[in-house]
Amino acid sequence: MKSTYREIKADILSKITKGHWQPGSLMPNEIELADIYGCARATVNRAMRELADDGIIERRRKAGTRVRASPIRQARFDIPLVRREIEEKGAEYRYSLAARSVEQTPDWLRERLNLDDGARALHLVCMHYADDDPYQHEDRWISLATLPQAEKADFIQSGPNEWLVATIPFSNAEISFSATLADARLADFLGSRLGDPLFTIERATWFEERAITYVRLAYRPGHRMTTRY
Amino acid sequence: MKSTYREIKADILSKITKGHWQPGSLMPNEIELADIYGCARATVNRAMRELADDGIIERRRKAGTRVRASPIRQARFDIPLVRREIEEKGAEYRYSLAARSVEQTPDWLRERLNLDDGARALHLVCMHYADDDPYQHEDRWISLATLPQAEKADFIQSGPNEWLVATIPFSNAEISFSATLADARLADFLGSRLGDPLFTIERATWFEERAITYVRLAYRPGHRMTTRY
DNA sequence: CAGTGGTCTAGACCACTGA
DNA sequence: CAGTGGTCTAGACCACTGT
Numbered sequence A, B: 001m002k003s004t005y006r007e008i009k010a011d012i013l014s015k016i017t018k019g020h021w022q023p024g025s026l027m028p029n030e031i032e033l034a035d036i037y038g039c040a041r042a043t044v045n046r047a048m049r050e051l052a053d054d055g056i057i058e059r060r061r062k063a064g065t066r067v068r069a070s071p072i073r074q075a076r077f078d079i080p081l082v083r084r085e086i087e088e089k090g091a092e093y094r095y096s097l098a099a100r101s102v103e104q105t106p107d108w109l110r111e112r113l114n115l116d117d118g119a120r121a122l123h124l125v126c127m128h129y130a131d132d133d134p135y136q137h138e139d140r141w142i143s144l145a146t147l148p149q150a151e152k153a154d155f156i157q158s159g160p161n162e163w164l165v166a167t168i169p170f171s172n173a174e175i176s177f178s179a180t181l182a183d184a185r186l187a188d189f190l191g192s193r194l195g196d197p198l199f200t201i202e203r204a205t206w207f208e209e210r211a212i213t214y215v216r217l218a219y220r221p222g223h224r225m226t227t228r229y
Numbered sequence C: 001c002a003g004t005g006g007t008c009t010a011g012a013c014c015a016c017t018g019a
Numbered sequence D: 001c002a003g004t005g006g007t008c009t010a011g012a013c014c015a016c017t018g019t
Helices: A007-015 A029-037 A039-051 A082-088 A109-115 A147-154 A160-167 A184-189 B005-015 B030-037 B041-053 B082-088 B106-114 B148-152 B162-165 B186-190
Strands: A057-060 A065-066 A073-079 A091-102 A121-130 A134-143 A172-181 A197-207 A210-219 A224-228 B056-061 B062-066 B073-079 B094-106 B122-130 B133-143 B173-179 B197-207 B212-217 B224-228
Touching: A007 A029, A029 A039, A039 A057, A039 A134, A065 A091, A073 A224, A082 A091, A082 A121, A082 A134, A091 B186, A109 A210, A134 A160, A134 A184, A147 A160, A172 B173, A172 B186, B005 B030, B030 B041, B041 B056, B073 B224, B082 B094, B082 B122, B082 B133, B106 B148, B106 B173, B106 B212, B133 B162, B133 B186, B148 B162
Parallel strands: none
Antiparallel strands: A057 A065, A073 B073, A091 A121, A121 A134, A134 A210, A172 A197, A172 B197, A172 B224, A197 A210, A197 B173, A224 B173, B056 B062, B094 B122, B122 B133, B133 B212, B173 B197, B197 B212
């Protein structure tokens, strides 16, 4: 009856899916489960901990473990570099810089990133192509207060995202998805029609509390972001 | 120098973010780290395993552990029930059923869900309101081959999602996000204008290889889905 | 083949929290 | 205060995989 934590996890999950353990019901405690599966308590613990991480069960000291009444559904999305995203589709990646300027940070961005009054930012507009078809439009601001060295990079050969990933090893971000309308400028860039609905990602990034960058990525019409869970 | 796995994880992460351990570089192995932190190897292992799960580092037997050159950025989104989504915004939730019919499964859906020829499905159109403002339009198909009992539910008091969550304790799903255009029918439902861009979620769900449901959720204009990582 | 991470154990103590 | 999960340990064996 010896089992691995994977087998235990799968078995418990199947007991839940098959209705053997009803939503909301109390499950046996770890010692009992270790007994049932003929393994150490730590092994059961790992299986249960992963199920809790996956949002399937709910654990509380003293109160025990229960099957979640309505399992928390979580979808995980990889946020790849555009280059990789395109290359993984088997297409050839091409990048181009459309505009580059140093500006006073506009008010809406200052507020969004919590920047000082009069802070300067590098404003970049870029395009990413898949097999020469427009794929993604990138409108990016980089805080020069945080990253003064960005002013020296020209971003002609490769995009700011790749530069940032190489420069800042790790950061926190807030990301949001929405649907926006193609205005004349975007439609022109993306080779789409005015008024096309565009799947849009916005991302604001911080490094140790200091704002690094804000970017708005508009995908060509018809783009989907898909995952399984 | 005794440390918890959380402290170790945080310390390693800060070593990476501060550039102490460069992207791509080889990190000390678990035994060395256990020595450094004055703890058991299992404790280091847990810290490192979580960092690997988070996409920060990359581990391979014999080859050792390296800092990822470009960290895999993953965003986790909760997929809540609409009811909870609305109530958490502090608004009052209201639901209404707009249409209900039993139909032959259309071809595109048969293909999408891998259903048999001539399979019947329950087709539902519903609206979800927040404080009486249109919030989300739901267009759902439920396979009657898999869930014949759905035909008996009337879905007048509460939506199919809540019924499904209570009926099927756990399932696999494929979910995708996109931007679509409001046609006349959708614009009418959502009280928006024709041609508004709508953030749209599609979800197909299976239970033990058998298709359960396909749903298309269109949000009112301006909706955003946000998360941090 | 040997080095590294992956997993398991048996036991211990601790931290929370429900009754 | 007592029951449950959370974490740690010291040691062991195993599974991969680079050399």
